[in-house]
Amino acid sequence: SELLYCLLCANPLPVKVEVQELFYQSHMASNNNDSQNQQSTYLGKAMEVCNGGDTKNQWDKLSNDMVETLLGLLPTEDIFWCQMVSKTWYTILHSTSFHSTSNQLFERCPWFLLANAKDSYVYNMEIGDLNPIKLKLPKERCVVPIAGSGGLVCFVSKIDKSSYMCNPYTGMIRTLPCFDSTVIDSTKGVAMHYSSSGLHYKVFVLYGNMQVKVISSLEKEKAWFELPAAREYANLGN
Numbered sequence: 001s002e003l004l005y006c007l008l009c010a011n012p013l014p015v016k017v018e019v020q021e022l023f024y025q026s027h028m029a030s031n032n033n034d035s036q037n038q039q040s041t042y043l044g045k046a047m048e049v050c051n052g053g054d055t056k057n058q059w060d061k062l063s064n065d066m067v068e069t070l071l072g073l074l075p076t077e078d079i080f081w082c083q084m085v086s087k088t089w090y091t092i093l094h095s096t097s098f099h100s101t102s103n104q105l106f107e108r109c110p111w112f113l114l115a116n117a118k119d120s121y122v123y124n125m126e127i128g129d130l131n132p133i134k135l136k137l138p139k140e141r142c143v144v145p146i147a148g149s150g151g152l153v154c155f156v157s158k159i160d161k162s163s164y165m166c167n168p169y170t171g172m173i174r175t176l177p178c179f180d181s182t183v184i185d186s187t188k189g190v191a192m193h194y195s196s197s198g199l200h201y202k203v204f205v206l207y208g209n210m211q212v213k214v215i216s217s218l219e220k221e222k223a224w225f226e227l228p229a230a231r232e233y234a235n236l237g238n
Helices: 002-008 013-031 036-050 064-071 076-082 087-093 096-105 181-185 228-234
Strands: 111-115 120-124 129-132 143-149 152-157 163-167 172-176 187-195 200-207 211-216
Touching (some): 111 143, 163 200, 181 200
Antiparallel strands (some): 163 172
């Protein structure tokens, strides 16, 4: 990452190669679902190499504000890996001030999920790269994406109409109630809203004669309910 290159700017090429290899091993450990301790071990070794073999972390000499500024210059993907370096970095990266600082220092771009029943890829606009991603969705049900918001994606099965909420980056999957067959047959559109402040989502389905059904993560009973306002609007006959 750019952060490691900053640390290595005064070091010879062999050191750079060693650090790149350690960073790659950490990345592979994550892909293999290894423990965070195993992933952090590789990153810790990389930092030790950067420090010329000194086991004392040179970053400890910097204030939290300075570390926050340096980390804020990194692309989103690198920030994700950096949160596993230490508890201090994890705390900094999850602070409210870091969110504001990083958005000012680095232009955060949207990521695009390209998915079908068999394969899924993520296009990261920040680094202009396309990477395969494994979604823990039931392949035999021919699951396809129908809506997304705030990094979450809603999927539905073409076979049994079951639906799922997924965070492709963390691997989180939540099973939602199945769509009613009458709704599916007359669906005109699907929309989704995610609130980053409240960490909750809603999915809206427009169907029939301007009717809307919605499901909300805030409701204790996860069920689709009809939006009354839409039904009243439909009575206008226009």
